[in-house]
Amino acid sequence: MRDLLIRLDGTGPIQQQVYGGIYAALEDGRLALGQRLPASRTWALQLGVSRNTIREATAALIAEGWLETRVGAGLFVRAIPAPVSSPANSAAAPLRLSEWSERLPVSTFVLARKDVDVDFRPGVVSNDAEQLFRRKRLARWPSDLEPAALSEYGPPEGDIRLRERIAAYLRQSRAVRCTAADIVITTGTHQSLDLLSRLLLGAGTTFAIEDPGFPVVAEIMRLSGSELASLQVDDQGINVDDIPPGIAGLYCTPNHQFPLGVTLSPQRRKALIARAAKEGFVIIEDDYDCEFYYGTMPSPCLQSEDENQRVIYLGSLSKTLAPGFRLGFIVAPPWLLDRLKCAKWIVDRQTSTHVQNSLLQFIVSGDFASHLSSMRLEYEKRHTALLEAIRERLHTWLTPLSSTCGLHISTRVNDGFDTNALCRIADEEGVGIYRGDTFSCHGRASDILVFGFGGTSTQQIMKGVGLLAAAWQGEDQAVRLT
Structure with missing residues (x-):
């Protein structure tokens, strides 16, 4: 016993x-x-x-x-006795949590799943991507490359061989100015943002975010004790003139703004970099899904234009491979690098060696490049099918915003139509579409509907758009503003 x-x-x-x-x-x-x-x-x-x-x-x-x-x-x-609760000791000293814990949100942001037949949920990748990765990662290691030992700790910044491969890929595909020495491997964008918030922010600081934008950014930055300044986004991205003075940093998705999908205009890119240099704030650039582009390549990353080491570049494998893979990276300027590596060591020690080994094997074997090429073709088919279907069958109600990369398309509800009614009828028809103001701190983008296609096949796309067109046409008076 x-x-x-x-x-x-x-x-x-x-x-x-x-x-x-x-x-x-x-x-x-x-x-x-x-x-x-x-x-x-x-x-x-x-x-x-x-x-x-x-x-x-x-x-x-x-x-x-x-x-x-x-x-x-x-x-x-045979049976378990009911637990007997002990009465509280009124004489016991009260327990206290930290100020950090008091800043935790009552509930964390998770985009609610819809019980629908066709789901245009953003942030999802194709099942084909996961299955392709599962098959190819089982290939044997190249004879001239040995996996890092699981029985030993590695450096907190990650395996040098993997960082060299990532650096080479970023230089070629996104024009990032970096070497392996500039990269710190993390467990994904959430951890990257958490580490940076600890190093850059605190009580008495102000941090600017896109609105609408990635809601988790606001939650993480608020935990640091920083005040938030929300920046409205239009068809050219954030308006640099709206950035308040005295901020410590700013988060943006310049090449495929989430969720609107627009690109920060060349004029605003230059103005943003110039203001950061002049006023001494940092820019956290999240380049989350630009590996998948359709037609012309997306603009080089913002970091490539930065001469004053103000831009911190973030990337992850959540869209390239799968969200459950949990591997991301930070390209840090020299003034931040040592403190970042120390912070990573203290709070997490290192990213899983097994995960790093898997990715290194995937890249060195050539499977990463072929995987990316295959998925780019597949997502291009879905992007084209969805865009054409919206333009041909939903143009009465929606106008797609310009977007040439990524895994979702956003649309603006045309004047005279009721967004609430359009969404209600979509739910009734078993089609999941998502409102832009779901991602806003201040209810902005209430006339925006987001269509994710990463996890939705071409056949499902056509079925979903067809259901919407028929239902909205049949409820013509109900979807109009009165």
């Missing part, structure tokens, strides 16, 4: 002590309903008592209905 931590407390008859120990194990969950108990000989040896003592104690528990004997099988738990 040592594995159940049943102890004889030395008070009262031995039989009663054994009975009390078993009953306590039933009450606090150490013994589960239906669990088989050890033989009386085993119990007697473990507790140093006679087998008769064990039999008498368990006989009482059987009589009370807690245990039962099954012929040829042994003794089993």
Whole structure:
């Protein structure tokens, strides 16, 4: 019974002590309903008592209905006593949590899943991407490359071989100015933002965010004690003139704004970089899904235009491979790098060596490049199908915003139509579309509807748009503003 931590407390008859120990194990969950108990000989040896003592104690528990004997099988738990709550000690000192804990939101942002036949949920990747990755990552390691040992700790910034590969990829695909030494591997964008908020912000600081935007950014930055300044987004991205003076930093998605999908205009890009240099704030650039572009390549990242080390570049594998892979990275300017590596070591030690090994194998084998090419073709088909379907069948109600990359398309509800009615009817028809103001701190973008296509096949796209067109046409008066 040592594995159940049943102890004889030395008070009262031995039989009663054994009975009390078993009953306590039933009450606090150490013994589960239906669990088989050890033989009386085993119990007697473990507790140093006679087998008769064990039999008498368990006989009482059987009589009370807690245990039962099954012929040829042994003794089993039949029922569990209801837990007895202990009254609070009014004299006990109150427990206090930190100010950080008090800043935690009542509930964290999770985009609610819809019980629908066709779901245009943003932020989802294709099942094809996951299955392709699962198959190809099982390939043998190249003969000239050995996986990092799982029995040892690695550097907090990540395996140098993986960082070299990521740096080469970023230089080629996104024009990022970096070497392996500038990169810190994280467990994804959430951790990247958390580390940066700890290093850059605190009480008395102000941090600017896009609105609408990625809601988790606001939650993380608010936890640091920083005040938030929300910047409205239009068809050219954030308006640089609206940035308040004295901010410590700013988060943006310049090449595919989330959720509107627009690109920060060249004039505003230059103005943003110039203001950051002049006023001394940092820009956190999240380049979250620009690997997938359709037609012309997206603009180089904002970091590539920065001459004053103001831009911190974030990336992840959530869209390229799958959200559950949990690997991201920060490209940090030299003035931040040492503190960032130290922070990563303190709060997380290192990103999983197994995950790093898997990605390194995937890249070196050539499977990453072929995977990216395959998924780019697949997502381009979906992007084209969705865009054409919206323009051809939903143009009465919606106008798509300009977007040439990423895994979602946003649309503006045309004048004269009721966004609430359009969404209500879509839900009734079993089609999941998502409102732009879901991602806003101040209810902005209430006339925006977001269509994610990463997890929606071409066939499902056509079915969903067809259902919307028929339903909205049939409810013409209901979807119009009165």
